[in-house]
Amino acid sequence: MTKILVIEDEKLVRENIIDLLAAEDFDTIAAANGRVGLDLAVSQIPDLILCDLMMPEVDGYGVLTTLREEPVTASIPFIFLTAKSARADFRQGMDLGADDYLTKPFTRTELLNAITSRLAKKATLAKQVSTKFDAQTFSPKVQMMEMYLRRAIEREEFEQFLVYYQPIVDIHSGQIIGAESLLRWQHPELGMVTPTELIPLAESTGLILPISDWVLNKVCKQIKNWHNQGFTDLRVAVNVSGNQLKQPNFSQKIIHLLLANNLVPDSLVLELTENIIMPDINQAISTMNEIHSFGVKIAIDDFGAGYSSLIYLKQLPIHTLKIDRYFIQCIANDSQKAVITTALIQMAHNLNLHIVAEGVETEQELAFLRQHKCDAIQGFFFSHPLPAREFEKILFANKRLNLSNV
Numbered sequence: 001m002t003k004i005l006v007i008e009d010e011k012l013v014r015e016n017i018i019d020l021l022a023a024e025d026f027d028t029i030a031a032a033n034g035r036v037g038l039d040l041a042v043s044q045i046p047d048l049i050l051c052d053l054m055m056p057e058v059d060g061y062g063v064l065t066t067l068r069e070e071p072v073t074a075s076i077p078f079i080f081l082t083a084k085s086a087r088a089d090f091r092q093g094m095d096l097g098a099d100d101y102l103t104k105p106f107t108r109t110e111l112l113n114a115i116t117s118r119l120a121k122k123a124t125l126a127k128q129v130s131t132k133f134d135a136q137t138f139s140p141k142v143q144m145m146e147m148y149l150r151r152a153i154e155r156e157e158f159e160q161f162l163v164y165y166q167p168i169v170d171i172h173s174g175q176i177i178g179a180e181s182l183l184r185w186q187h188p189e190l191g192m193v194t195p196t197e198l199i200p201l202a203e204s205t206g207l208i209l210p211i212s213d214w215v216l217n218k219v220c221k222q223i224k225n226w227h228n229q230g231f232t233d234l235r236v237a238v239n240v241s242g243n244q245l246k247q248p249n250f251s252q253k254i255i256h257l258l259l260a261n262n263l264v265p266d267s268l269v270l271e272l273t274e275n276i277i278m279p280d281i282n283q284a285i286s287t288m289n290e291i292h293s294f295g296v297k298i299a300i301d302d303f304g305a306g307y308s309s310l311i312y313l314k315q316l317p318i319h320t321l322k323i324d325r326y327f328i329q330c331i332a333n334d335s336q337k338a339v340i341t342t343a344l345i346q347m348a349h350n351l352n353l354h355i356v357a358e359g360v361e362t363e364q365e366l367a368f369l370r371q372h373k374c375d376a377i378q379g380f381f382f383s384h385p386l387p388a389r390e391f392e393k394i395l396f397a398n399k400r401l402n403l404s405n406v
């Protein structure tokens, strides 16, 4: 059960919140002042804290500062409750590390939305890092990663970041037609940080923007380099984050990069997931239309894993659908996955879209996809993501998909 600590000195407000949360099946703990709140936070380790800003003795800032200094409480999602007049103080709260704030009086929906979104964010982050770090070390480790990441960006130590390229192969000819660029972080002390650890952290801290700008620039230069070496049909994809797509000048940045590198626009593919398109679909469509009008290709990434809004699919100026790896894994022995994937391939072709299967790892998976007329594949079966130089080697060697057994 999710445990929520409410620190609020006004009895009526406190009891109202507690009743409301209890009705939603949350486990609740109440504190009437900051000092008691701090004790309960340390002894009970709640999943989330709602805390009033204005309280006698230890106020909300004091509570937050102390919590953030303690490793066991440092990463507990923290939402400030403020009176309207205190709104100007909101900035200070955010600077101290609050995750959100609610202005009193708030509605039941506002409260529940704030709580659910914070808990969801924490769960995602925890899931992403749990593969490497256990629950005890989760928070200090993530904090350390964040500190190193900030430092690397501030000092422009971009040499710590590496771009790998995973080949995308035509399923009929067996030829390499492109690659997806994938970011790696090689930190002198942390070692190699995987994208599943790095990306959520970079997204949640906003550091994704300078990193993504660097990646886009690097990839455009690399495409030009490969085209100059004779691989003129090669297309390279870059993953776009939600924060990037929301930038008002994003499409301008893209056109600037194309011009600066003298690139054929359709050699660049931007991969967008539905999860970043759907929250503000109109804005996303308008940005995508601009990018599409330059001739840059757009791919929907991880298709099937997110909203999968088929209605919108027709309105989006896209070129490629990438089927999420979940559907591909063991597809030959899973009739449900097989049915869905076959339908996706059919639908993509009816909409005139190129369709790529992600995460192809076995010959059986390849055989199924080839038999059902998927256009291209990406995955360990052909190649892991490779450093630019290694990728170049397989281009020159004309490495092809082995289709003799499928």
Ligand SMILES: [Mg+2]
Pocket (backbone or CB within 6 Å): 180, 239, 271, 301, 302
């Ligand atoms: Mg991708």
